[in-house]
Amino acid sequence: MQRISFAEMHCSIAQSLERVGEWWTLLIVRDIHLGLHRFDDIAENLGISRNLLTRRLETLVAGGIVERRAYQKRPPRHEYHLTEAGLELVPVLMALMAWGDKWVTPAGGPPVRLVHHECGAEFTPRVCCSECGKPATTADVTALPGPGAASGPGTRVLARRSGLAPEGS
Amino acid sequence: MQRISFAEMHCSIAQSLERVGEWWTLLIVRDIHLGLHRFDDIAENLGISRNLLTRRLETLVAGGIVERRAYQKRPPRHEYHLTEAGLELVPVLMALMAWGDKWVTPAGGPPVRLVHHECGAEFTPRVCCSECGKPATTADVTALPGPGAASGPGTRVLARRSGLAPEGS
Numbered sequence: 001m002q003r004i005s006f007a008e009m010h011c012s013i014a015q016s017l018e019r020v021g022e023w024w025t026l027l028i029v030r031d032i033h034l035g036l037h038r039f040d041d042i043a044e045n046l047g048i049s050r051n052l053l054t055r056r057l058e059t060l061v062a063g064g065i066v067e068r069r070a071y072q073k074r075p076p077r078h079e080y081h082l083t084e085a086g087l088e089l090v091p092v093l094m095a096l097m098a099w100g101d102k103w104v105t106p107a108g109g110p111p112v113r114l115v116h117h118e119c120g121a122e123f124t125p126r127v128c129c130s131e132c133g134k135p136a137t138t139a140d141v142t143a144l145p146g147p148g149a150a151s152g153p154g155t156r157v158l159a160r161r162s163g164l165a166p167e168g169s
Numbered sequence: 170m171q172r173i174s175f176a177e178m179h180c181s182i183a184q185s186l187e188r189v190g191e192w193w194t195l196l197i198v199r200d201i202h203l204g205l206h207r208f209d210d211i212a213e214n215l216g217i218s219r220n221l222l223t224r225r226l227e228t229l230v231a232g233g234i235v236e237r238r239a240y241q242k243r244p245p246r247h248e249y250h251l252t253e254a255g256l257e258l259v260p261v262l263m264a265l266m267a268w269g270d271k272w273v274t275p276a277g278g279p280p281v282r283l284v285h286h287e288c289g290a291e292f293t294p295r296v297c298c299s300e301c302g303k304p305a306t307t308a309d310v311t312a313l314p315g316p317g318a319a320s321g322p323g324t325r326v327l328a329r330r331s332g333l334a335p336e337g338s
Contacts, residue, residue, distance in 0.1 A: 009275075010275050010276075010280045011196070011199070011266075011275065011280055012267075012269030012270045012274070012280060013196065013269060015269045015273040015274075015275055016266070016272075016273060017195060017196070019272075019273055021195075026182060027180070027182060027186070030182055034327065085268075087307045088271070088272070089268055090306075090307045091305055091307070093182055095260065095261045096181075096185050096261050097180075097181045097185070099181075099185055099257060099261055100183075100184045103185075103254040103257070104181065104187065104188055105317070106179050106180065106184055108317035108318075109315060109317040110181060110317055111181060111317040112312050112313070112314065112318065112327060113312070113315040116303075116305060117308075117310065117311070118303050119298060121298070121300035123298040123300045123305070125297070126296070127260035127261065127294050127296055128294070128296075128302065129290070129292040129295070130295045131290035132285065132292075134287050135260075136263060136283070136285060136292070136294055137260060138202060138256045138260070139256075141285055141286065142283070143203060144282045144283075144284060145280070145282070146279040146282040147278035148274070148275045148279055149280045158203065
């Protein structure tokens with residue numbers, strides 16, 4: 001499969017995909033979040049090859065999303081845990097799960113229910129505004145160039161819109 | 170790159186990745202959302218090969234996320250627009266963008282600012298509870314097996330936790 005790095009793209013979605021866009025990566029984060037911390041358990045739950053899981057875990061550790069913790073010295077054994085960045089990625093997964101529950105519902109209905117401790121209710125994750133708390137939908141939101149906008153790949157369209165880059169660039 | 174279908178996995182994250190997990194797919198959704206509706210414009214903005222873009226757009230159309238609309242008859246020409254499912258995916262992208270802004274900030278800072286029409290403020294997308302409206306974080310949420318939970322790949326861990334599947338399954 002063709003693979004081009006998104007590293008040069010001035011876009012935080014592209015930068016995020018650079019870290020978590022690989023096949024399996026988000027499912028590994030899901031499994032660790034659900035309490036699977038050992039290599040064998042993750043491999044078995046996902047039905048993923050050991051080689052592939054090794055590579056994906058290395059990427060996640062290098063990307064600061066997962067950390068290895070020794071739980072035994074002789075022989076050395078490690079567990080995998082989410083870092084703070086990894087923990088903050090989980091709500092994004094919950095939002096993706098809600099989208100999947102609605103638009104690509106697995107047979108039998110949603111496989112997972114979520115309960116919110118704060119209010120005690122079963123809930124649907126929803127993307128909201130940090131300022132007013134109301135839902136943020138495409139009809140409700142305008143994207144404008146930010147401080148890191150550039151005319152490089154990925155943000156030309158926004159840069160043009162604001163006059164940062166000429167039409168022909 | 171190894172590619173195993175997630176189609177059999179009882180998990181709405183896996184099912185979502187089956188539709189939108191391919192390289193570039195989410196960036197194509199982003200570009201269409203930002204107003205690029207023509208093949209050449211998307212190809213140029215992303216710096217993606219025409220072959221690859223053709224395949225990804227076909228996947229997105231087949232998955233019900235993007236639709237082709239004729240805008241000219243002779244010769245036939247089409248534009249690409251987001252379907253309702255595609256539009257509802259955009260807030261998930263906004264949440265991923267916010268994660269990227271914080272954890273993998275592109276040089277110069279966040280490339281995009283978002284303004285919420287509802288309140289008029291620049292905001293950070295946040296994943297919240299549909300019932301109480303407060304943020305949903307890993308510390309705040311418990312995942313339980315839903316109606317579609319099964320002992321198949323991907324949800325064994327949750328099924329076990331609730332006694333739906335034996336430890337050895």
